[in-house]
Amino acid sequence: MPSSLGRIETVPLGDRTVAAIRAAIIKGELPGGTALSDRELSESLGVSRTPVREALHRLKEAGLVEPRGRTGWAVTHFTEKDVREIFQLRVVLEPVGLEELERTADPMRVRALSRFFEDYAHPIDPGQYRDYFEEDQRFHKAIVACSGNSRLQHFYDVIEAHINRGRYFLSGAAAGRVEDTLDEHLAIARAIGEGDFARARSELLLHLRTGEDLMIKQLRQLS
Numbered sequence: 001m002p003s004s005l006g007r008i009e010t011v012p013l014g015d016r017t018v019a020a021i022r023a024a025i026i027k028g029e030l031p032g033g034t035a036l037s038d039r040e041l042s043e044s045l046g047v048s049r050t051p052v053r054e055a056l057h058r059l060k061e062a063g064l065v066e067p068r069g070r071t072g073w074a075v076t077h078f079t080e081k082d083v084r085e086i087f088q089l090r091v092v093l094e095p096v097g098l099e100e101l102e103r104t105a106d107p108m109r110v111r112a113l114s115r116f117f118e119d120y121a122h123p124i125d126p127g128q129y130r131d132y133f134e135e136d137q138r139f140h141k142a143i144v145a146c147s148g149n150s151r152l153q154h155f156y157d158v159i160e161a162h163i164n165r166g167r168y169f170l171s172g173a174a175a176g177r178v179e180d181t182l183d184e185h186l187a188i189a190r191a192i193g194e195g196d197f198a199r200a201r202s203e204l205l206l207h208l209r210t211g212e213d214l215m216i217k218q219l220r221q222l223s
Contacts, residue, residue: 017055025064026165032077086162087212095201097146102197114193117185
């Protein structure tokens with residue numbers, strides 16, 4: 001049989017429901033404080049209320065929604081405390097990958113990381129934002145994966161939804177931030193490709209601290 005007629009992977013309805021609501025929260029389509037009704041969500045998504053209720057409980061564990069009253073739910077707010085905690089974790093976790101990459105000098109990983117963002121140039125078309133954010137996400141996850149530490153990678157996966165929420169929040173709130181991050185990412189990738197891991201760590205930490213400062217500044221302006 002042709003290889004294109006292999007098994008089709010099925011995704012459970014509950015997982016698809018979680019993914020749809022999570023994406024709406026991350027992208028700011030459901031802002032912090034938005035009241036959520038399992039009935040309204042089930043109607044919007046075209047599914048029964050059972051997978052919606054399951055999804056809300058799973059998203060509660062991820063810190064994206066919280067109970068409101070006896071039967072209601074609400075999207076959690078994205079606060080200054082959240083930003084500080086997320087970046088506190090990132091500045092600890094992400095450099096570990098670069099340290100291990102420097103130790104192993106794995107040429108395939110060095111080459112792969114150095115080639116990230118090659119398909120992007122200024123100005124980034126708004127139509128490319130979604131793809132760019134996905135590239136951003138893959139880049140940082142690839143750095144963390146260089147650690148070879150499965151527990152560290154799992155912990156990074158746990159906070160990933162909050163990291164992505166911050167990416168979308170800042171891109172929509174701070175003019176020019178997406179363009180700036182491209183330069184910052186390219187500086188990190190270039191340093192890795194040149195084998196200058198001290199500079200790569202410095203550029204990575206500068207990128208993270210700049211993002212943290214701008215998010216906090218924007219949150220204060222909106223409050």
